[in-house]
Amino acid sequence: MIKSVLSWLLALTLITGCQPRHDNTPTPIQETTTVTLEHQLETLSQLGLTLNDGVTIDDLLYSEDREEYENEPYDMILFMLGSEIEREPWGRNICDIAWNFDLECIEETGSYVTIVNNLCRVAGKPQLITDLEDFVDFKNGKAWLKYTMDGETRHYTVPVDTDWADPDTISVVMEDIERDGKRFYAKDNGQASIWFYLDTDTADKLNLLTDNALRTNR
Numbered sequence: 001m002i003k004s005v006l007s008w009l010l011a012l013t014l015i016t017g018c019q020p021r022h023d024n025t026p027t028p029i030q031e032t033t034t035v036t037l038e039h040q041l042e043t044l045s046q047l048g049l050t051l052n053d054g055v056t057i058d059d060l061l062y063s064e065d066r067e068e069y070e071n072e073p074y075d076m077i078l079f080m081l082g083s084e085i086e087r088e089p090w091g092r093n094i095c096d097i098a099w100n101f102d103l104e105c106i107e108e109t110g111s112y113v114t115i116v117n118n119l120c121r122v123a124g125k126p127q128l129i130t131d132l133e134d135f136v137d138f139k140n141g142k143a144w145l146k147y148t149m150d151g152e153t154r155h156y157t158v159p160v161d162t163d164w165a166d167p168d169t170i171s172v173v174m175e176d177i178e179r180d181g182k183r184f185y186a187k188d189n190g191q192a193s194i195w196f197y198l199d200t201d202t203a204d205k206l207n208l209l210t211d212n213a214l215r216t217n218r
Contacts, residue, residue: 034070035070035073035074036070037057037060037061037066037069037070037077038057040069040070040073040074040077041057041077043074043209044074044077044078044081047202047205047206048097048198048202049081049095049097049098049196049206050095051081051094051095052092052093052094052095052096054092055085055092055094055095059085059087059094060077060080060094062085062086062087063080063083063085063086064076064080073209074206074209074210075210075213078098078187078194078210078213079100079187079189079194080094081094081095081098081194082094082095082098082099082100082101082189082194082195083100096121096122096124097121097122097124097196097197098122098194098195098196099118099119099121099122099194099195100189100192100193100194101115101118101192101193101194101195102191102192103164103165103167103192103193104163104164104165104191105163105165106136106143106162106163106164106165107163108136109134109135109136109137110134110136111134111136111165112134112136112143112145112158112165112169113132113133113134113145115165115170115173116129116132116145116147116173117132119173119174119177119184119195120177122184122195122196122197123177123178123182123184123197124197125177128149128177129147129148129149129176129177130147130148130149131146131147131148131153132146132147133145133146133147134146134158136158136160137160138160138162141160142160143157143158143159143160143166144156144157144158145158145169145173149176154172154176156169156172177197178197181199181200182197182198182199183197183198183200183203183216184196184197185197185198185203185206185214185215185216186214186215187210187213187214187215188213188215196214203216
């Protein structure tokens with residue numbers, strides 16, 4: 001279930017997310033060949049993961065050196081696909097079908113609306129959910145989320161845990177969105193996770209490139 005994936009990612013963040021990595025052993029692909037950033041982008045494009053219009057390799061290299069992308073092929077680039085361009089004009093997604101979701105993101109009323117909108121964006125279904133509203137009251141420990149989908153109104157009471165998003169609520173939202181043989185898949189990013197919306201065949205091919213880095217939502 002999505003709940004287990006989100007709970008696992010949250011636990012990993014709290015327990016090991018800030019610990020340094022000591023295993024510097026290069027992977028076989030590093031020992032034998034260099035997978036250029038351009039080649040990685042072309043391979044991912046064949047799987048449907050493409051840069052948004054107007055996004056260039058220069059935008060990627062503005063954030064990280066080429067070596068960061070090529071020393072561990074398909075690791076840094078998948079993280080960047082879920083990110084925004086780190087220079088003006090601000091607020092530009094690198095790839096609309098990936099999202100770097102930091103669970104520690106609840107700041108006020110509207111935070112869950114932002115989460116739901118991003119999940120719909122990643123799924124390529126921005127119009128799937130309507131009448132979207134939420135409410136967050138830290139002082140009194142109350143929060144809720146509601147929206148209309150498939151002609152039905154969904155209303156969820158959301159537990160308040162400081163600024164952490166509730167995994168159970170996110171699980172339900174993802175399950176509501178999932179359809180047509182596709183599911184949400186997560187790639188751990190320490191403090192956060194990169195979410196993709198893929199069919200099984202595409203997820204399997206991406207896992208072959210990333211040493212099974214993706215975890216399905218169930």
